[in-house]
Amino acid sequence: MSLLTKPPVTRKRFSGISTPFFPWLAARLWHFIGAVSVRTKILGIVLGLVLLLGIVTTLEVRAMSQRALTQRLAEQSVSVARDVAARATDLILINDLYALHQLLEETRRNNPDVRYVFVIDPDGAVLAHTFGSGFPAELLAANAAPVDAHHHTVALVTDESTVWDTAVPIFNGQAGLARVGLSAASVQATVRTLTGQMLLTTVMVSAVGIAAAVLLTWIVTRPILELKTAAEAVGQGDLQQQVRPWADDEIGDLAIAFNTMTTDLARAEQERAEREHLRAQLLEKVIAAQEEERRRIARELHDETGQALTSLMVRLQMMNQQCPLPELKPQMEDLRDGLAETLDNIHKLSMELRPSVLDDLGLQAALQRYVQDYNRRYPVQVDLLVVGLEEERLPPPVETAVYRIVQESLTNIARHAHAANGSVLVERRHGRVRVIVEDDGIGFDPQQVARNGRLGVYGMKERAELLGGTLTIETEPGQGTSVFVEVPL
Amino acid sequence: MKWIACFCLIILSLLIGCTAEPETAVIQLSALQPVPEASVTAVKPLRVAVAAIISPQGTADSYAPLLNYLGAALDRPVQLVQRRTYAEVNELVQNGEVDLAFICTSAYVAGERDFGMQLLAAPQVQGQTVYHSVLLVPADSRAQTMADLRGKVFAFTDPISTTGRNYPISLVQQLGQSPETFFGRTFYTYSHDDAIRAVANGVADGAAVDSLVYAFAIQREPELAAQTRIIHQSPAFGMPPVVTGTDARPQLVAELQNVLLHMHEDADGRAALQQAGFEQFVLVDDADYDTVRSLELSVNNQP
Numbered sequence: 079m080s081l082l083t084k085p086p087v088t089r090k091r092f093s094g095i096s097t098p099f100f101p102w103l104a105a106r107l108w109h110f111i112g113a114v115s116v117r118t119k120i121l122g123i124v125l126g127l128v129l130l131l132g133i134v135t136t137l138e139v140r141a142m143s144q145r146a147l148t149q150r151l152a153e154q155s156v157s158v159a160r161d162v163a164a165r166a167t168d169l170i171l172i173n174d175l176y177a178l179h180q181l182l183e184e185t186r187r188n189n190p191d192v193r194y195v196f197v198i199d200p201d202g203a204v205l206a207h208t209f210g211s212g213f214p215a216e217l218l219a220a221n222a223a224p225v226d227a228h229h230h231t232v233a234l235v236t237d238e239s240t241v242w243d244t245a246v247p248i249f250n251g252q253a254g255l256a257r258v259g260l261s262a263a264s265v266q267a268t269v270r271t272l273t274g275q276m277l278l279t280t281v282m283v284s285a286v287g288i289a290a291a292v293l294l295t296w297i298v299t300r301p302i303l304e305l306k307t308a309a310e311a312v313g314q315g316d317l318q319q320q321v322r323p324w325a326d327d328e329i330g331d332l333a334i335a336f337n338t339m340t341t342d343l344a345r346a347e348q349e350r351a352e353r354e355h356l357r358a359q360l361l362e363k364v365i366a367a368q369e370e371e372r373r374r375i376a377r378e379l380h381d382e383t384g385q386a387l388t389s390l391m392v393r394l395q396m397m398n399q400q401c402p403l404p405e406l407k408p409q410m411e412d413l414r415d416g417l418a419e420t421l422d423n424i425h426k427l428s429m430e431l432r433p434s435v436l437d438d439l440g441l442q443a444a445l446q447r448y449v450q451d452y453n454r455r456y457p458v459q460v461d462l463l464v465v466g467l468e469e470e471r472l473p474p475p476v477e478t479a480v481y482r483i484v485q486e487s488l489t490n491i492a493r494h495a496h497a498a499n500g501s502v503l504v505e506r507r508h509g510r511v512r513v514i515v516e517d518d519g520i521g522f523d524p525q526q527v528a529r530n531g532r533l534g535v536y537g538m539k540e541r542a543e544l545l546g547g548t549l550t551i552e553t554e555p556g557q558g559t560s561v562f563v564e565v566p567l
Numbered sequence: 568m569k570w571i572a573c574f575c576l577i578i579l580s581l582l583i584g585c586t587a588e589p590e591t592a593v594i595q596l597s598a599l600q601p602v603p604e605a606s607v608t609a610v611k612p613l614r615v616a617v618a619a620i621i622s623p624q625g626t627a628d629s630y631a632p633l634l635n636y637l638g639a640a641l642d643r644p645v646q647l648v649q650r651r652t653y654a655e656v657n658e659l660v661q662n663g664e665v666d667l668a669f670i671c672t673s674a675y676v677a678g679e680r681d682f683g684m685q686l687l688a689a690p691q692v693q694g695q696t697v698y699h700s701v702l703l704v705p706a707d708s709r710a711q712t713m714a715d716l717r718g719k720v721f722a723f724t725d726p727i728s729t730t731g732r733n734y735p736i737s738l739v740q741q742l743g744q745s746p747e748t749f750f751g752r753t754f755y756t757y758s759h760d761d762a763i764r765a766v767a768n769g770v771a772d773g774a775a776v777d778s779l780v781y782a783f784a785i786q787r788e789p790e791l792a793a794q795t796r797i798i799h800q801s802p803a804f805g806m807p808p809v810v811t812g813t814d815a816r817p818q819l820v821a822e823l824q825n826v827l828l829h830m831h832e833d834a835d836g837r838a839a840l841q842q843a844g845f846e847q848f849v850l851v852d853d854a855d856y857d858t859v860r861s862l863e864l865s866v867n868n869q870p
Contacts, residue, residue, distance in 0.1 A: 167623070167624055168622065168623040168624065171623030171624065171626070171627055171647075171649045172619065172623050172649045172650050172651045173648070173649065173650065174651060193596065194596070204602050207602070209599055210599070211599060212599025212600050212601055212602070213599060213600060213601070213602045214594060214595060214596050214597075214598055214599060214600070215598075215600045216592075216594045216595065217594055217596070220594055234594050235592070235593050235594065236593060236594045236595070236596045237593055237594070237595045237596055237597060237598075238596050238597070241594075241596070249624060249627065252627060252631075253627075
């Protein structure tokens, strides 16, 4: 069909040396054949072969039988004509026209294929014939035989059927010529019946072929379809899939290979899961250790160093009040200011490391304190909204994780986002904690950040996933950044 | 892919081979018209009847050179007319439908009596103008005389044949029998050579035939001599004559007689005579057929 609708393409294909016609045709054929199901292919092959065989055989047998029967008819025409000529000789010589007529009629009656018999005298006049009241004028000149001929046979096309007309000279032509016409109608009828029977057989064999093909298709495609279903299940993560090898053939081998593959996959997956579990455990321990270490250092700084510096501060205060030398007073003021600043820094460092308020008062208070401090220290205005944490504190690992994620996010905003505003939402709802940190900054390309191996974002993700939660970052250059975290409780 | 193309070509050629038909004009078998008449020839042919002494095909073969010779001599086409029985030929002669007739002796006797049939000449064979009736039996038959053929199958040649019917019946009558009771069964062959063949093939247990025809037949088909045996020969009868038609013009009769009587004088004529089994034609007299006449009378007047 496409050949008809795209003649320019066809012409190009024919003329192009680099793309010969047959490979192109093969590709087109494969395009159509490949598009149908295996069931249709098998059905097509079986049906095609049966029909091809049936039709070719029918045509061949038809041609052969037609040839053989026609030859027999021609031979019969000769034998009947010879017989008539022999038996008519005396009747013609003694001018017994009635007996001659009887002979012709009998010949016609006794031989169903004989359409006509007639005898013409040496002068070409019809002596006797079997046509009844008249005679077909064209027939007289349609065949002739030399007086010394054995016979002369021609196939005449008549308005009824093909007629094999044989002319036999009677008594060497001295008594005239006998003409016998044998109709090919019965031959045609036989050939038609034969052809019909063979076509009927072809149709019946085709029906059997269709049934066989359907069965064959079922047998062949059932294991394939099972494999497909199993492969889809494996694709969705079900590695326990095993298929039954139906037969000891290629498809059976495929099923065995498939089963081996899923078993190997399942083992690999199990090993991977174990490693992952170990890794998570290790990570959890590392983080826990880190937090513990931070807490210890923070407490050390606050309790030991802070206390020592505070007592130094008090003693410096007292020294300043009791100092008799006025010229030392400015130096002591400077010393006190430096000390106060160091104390403040230590306090901040302690807060950064591990705010004791997180352990003592909970996430909400700690975040409020952190955001307050943040707003004071950075030129970014951050709003904090905490919902659902008023009544019950979250489990300590979740509190720590959420705190650290918010801390990391806000630190990133302060360092990289060039943002003017930010917001933090922490919401507890339906047994989950949802955290959203947004800014109106310059955003970034997440893929580039991932490529650069920035540990900050990776650490946030790890913390969320350790708790069975998720962390998603939505950002684009110039579009700000949103960090979504969900952690189940 | 090439083999697909080849395959398609083969199928196509098969299909074309199947559908090829001879291309000729269609003949309307059902369109019947009056039977075409033979064209009437301008020249009136010389019509010659030969009585069925031998079978029609044998007659046509044997007499063809003779008739051709007559045609050439008279410068006219010659038409051979044959009939199954002697009586039919006699009718043709009586009605003037033939100009010349080669007939049997008893047919002449009957014709001469009934309508004054005219003798023209008679052939001479081995210097004689007489012939006989010979009684034949199959070579392996034990019959020695006609008496031995009682209750057997007997073949007559023609109802008015001298040698083929009248003479054997006279033999039966001499035994004090009639053929109807004497023979088991009889039939007519309507020619002498067929009667010889009937005996040779064992279809008949006996037959009486013209001695000239028998001699001629065994000369042509020697196996007939081995298959048949002559057990009796009749007295001599006058030779079967040549007669003229009733309405034949005297000039034609004279011309015909002249040609016949002199044809042995040239080579073509001798060849034609030899083909017919004759030496020459001679004049004969009506009295030559008196023995035939008396035989016929005695046979047919028996109670």
